[in-house]
Amino acid sequence: MQEIAGDRQDGASLTTGATASTLGLDMGALFARHASDCCELYGRHGNEQLVRMLKIAGYNVGFCRGEGPYLYDHNGTKYLDLLCGFGVFAIGRNHPAVQAALRSVLDSDLPNLIQMDAPRLAAILAERLLKEVPYLDKVLFANSGGEAVEAAMKFARASTGRSGIVYCDHAFHGVTYGALSINGDESFRSGFGPFLPECVRIPFNDLSALENVLDGGDVAAFIVEPIQGKGVNVPADDYLQGAAALCRRHGTLLIADEIQTGLGRTGRFLAVEHWNVEPDIVLLSKTLSGGYIPVSAALMRKQIFDKIFDRMDRAMVAVSTFAENNLAMAAGIATLEVLASERLVEKAARTGERLMRAFSALNTRYELVHEVRGKGMMIAIDFARPRSVSLRTEWDLIEAAREGLFCQVITIPLFADHKILCQVAGPNSHAVKFLPPLNISESDCEWIIKSVEAVIAASHRVPGAAWSLGRTLVSNYIRSP
Ligand SMILES: Cc1ncc(COP(=O)(O)O)c(C=O)c1O
Numbered sequence: 001m002q003e004i005a006g007d008r009q010d011g012a013s014l015t016t017g018a019t020a021s022t023l024g025l026d027m028g029a030l031f032a033r034h035a036s037d038c039c040e041l042y043g044r045h046g047n048e049q050l051v052r053m054l055k056i057a058g059y060n061v062g063f064c065r066g067e068g069p070y071l072y073d074h075n076g077t078k079y080l081d082l083l084c085g086f087g088v089f090a091i092g093r094n095h096p097a098v099q100a101a102l103r104s105v106l107d108s109d110l111p112n113l114i115q116m117d118a119p120r121l122a123a124i125l126a127e128r129l130l131k132e133v134p135y136l137d138k139v140l141f142a143n144s145g146g147e148a149v150e151a152a153m154k155f156a157r158a159s160t161g162r163s164g165i166v167y168c169d170h171a172f173h174g175v176t177y178g179a180l181s182i183n184g185d186e187s188f189r190s191g192f193g194p195f196l197p198e199c200v201r202i203p204f205n206d207l208s209a210l211e212n213v214l215d216g217g218d219v220a221a222f223i224v225e226p227i228q229g230k231g232v233n234v235p236a237d238d239y240l241q242g243a244a245a246l247c248r249r250h251g252t253l254l255i256a257d258e259i260q261t262g263l264g265r266t267g268r269f270l271a272v273e274h275w276n277v278e279p280d281i282v283l284l285s286k287t288l289s290g291g292y293i294p295v296s297a298a299l300m301r302k303q304i305f306d307k308i309f310d311r312m313d314r315a316m317v318a319v320s321t322f323a324e325n326n327l328a329m330a331a332g333i334a335t336l337e338v339l340a341s342e343r344l345v346e347k348a349a350r351t352g353e354r355l356m357r358a359f360s361a362l363n364t365r366y367e368l369v370h371e372v373r374g375k376g377m378m379i380a381i382d383f384a385r386p387r388s389v390s391l392r393t394e395w396d397l398i399e400a401a402r403e404g405l406f407c408q409v410i411t412i413p414l415f416a417d418h419k420i421l422c423q424v425a426g427p428n429s430h431a432v433k434f435l436p437p438l439n440i441s442e443s444d445c446e447w448i449i450k451s452v453e454a455v456i457a458a459s460h461r462v463p464g465a466a467w468s469l470g471r472t473l474v475s476n477y478i479r480s481p
Helices: 027-033 038-045 048-057 096-107 120-132 145-160 177-181 207-214 239-250 271-275 302-308 326-341 344-365 389-401 406-418 442-459 465-479
Strands: 065-067 070-072 078-081 138-142 164-168 199-202 219-224 253-257 281-284 296-300 369-375 378-383 431-434
Touching: 038 048, 048 406, 078 442, 096 326, 120 138, 120 296, 120 326, 138 145, 138 302, 145 164, 145 177, 145 219, 145 253, 145 281, 145 296, 145 302, 164 207, 199 207, 207 219, 207 239, 219 239, 239 253, 239 271, 296 302, 326 344, 344 369, 344 378, 344 442, 378 406, 389 406, 389 465, 406 431, 406 442, 406 465, 442 465
Parallel strands: 164 199, 164 219, 219 253, 253 281
Antiparallel strands: 065 070, 070 078, 138 296, 281 296, 369 378, 378 431
């Protein structure tokens, strides 16, 4: 048991017998003690609708441990996590190297967040990130993806002296006000307006729409996810290069939001590398956390950065209290080490190809499967209204209740029967999305391929359990307040 050390202001010392457990600070014990009342407690004090959804869909299994790509419930049943905390656990859960790095920070009593100091671990992490993206020069750290997006929007406006921000249909850059102002999906925005002015939405993958809007000469930045997270939409091969050329010609900055796609997710360190594009600003987060400490980074050209930090009295014009904290920086440094030492970027490319090949074979065999798309370990299977009458009748019934409800007929049995956790690719989407940790094994791949095929095969049987589940979902949805 760990002793809590340190002197208090009133002179009483916590070293006099107080331990983590007597203070109720043994988090493992506290976590275990609330196994049975967790949903009730969370619903009472937090998001009750989330708890309802977990119960209806059967996700409230009481996960109590995570290791690598696996989660374990209270019975010890093992699940394969292809949701990955929305992309956070690219190197797996509770990676021992990240744990060791974080423990070493705690054990060293390092000075932290001095603010009147050059933070050493931040300098080291910045240098290591820029080694991977050598055409950029500076790094601004922040605490979340959304915060990095906000910084990029501010820096683009201030450095160009222009106000327009162009973004894409279906874009997801977070839910803070700036980020929400460039969110390409009404379901996230509804009720929260008004938003930032001069944010212009264009279709993804449409260079002439981009050219039209840039022609006005008042656009500070075009922000784009190289592969859109909502829907896993992969651009045409000439799109990002074309967009970069248009931006350059019009004096507009190109911001690549690689918060989800970056750090190996798509089989390259950055997804833009698939198309040899060098953006002016690159945003990273999720994976950089090592699955532990929230962190984000905006990598950019020196000319942009220096326009914001242009005088000594503006040295603190764009800082965030916790942004360069030691634990976050250590998590980032350790994650980069793990990615390199386990060759996870290359592994993601290889494993991703294998999964894409296996899923693509389903496309020809099952009429509900419309398309398989993605790169590396960011893959979606897109479903569409079937041709055969019996299947189409079932499809229409559940899709009439809510567009995209069909995907639950795939994701719920994957979880309940095959112990695979994954997600629908976005609101009203017909795509099921897989974000596996980059280091899954051969046998994990087999597990995924067999399970996905079994669930898709079952969804083609009418009548069958899959469509009974569909009808239950419809009645739950209709009863939902
Ligand atoms: C591409 C992209 N940008 C930004 C964000 C927002 O990140 P956060 O939720 O950390 O604010 C996300 C989160 O899913 C994302 O996928």
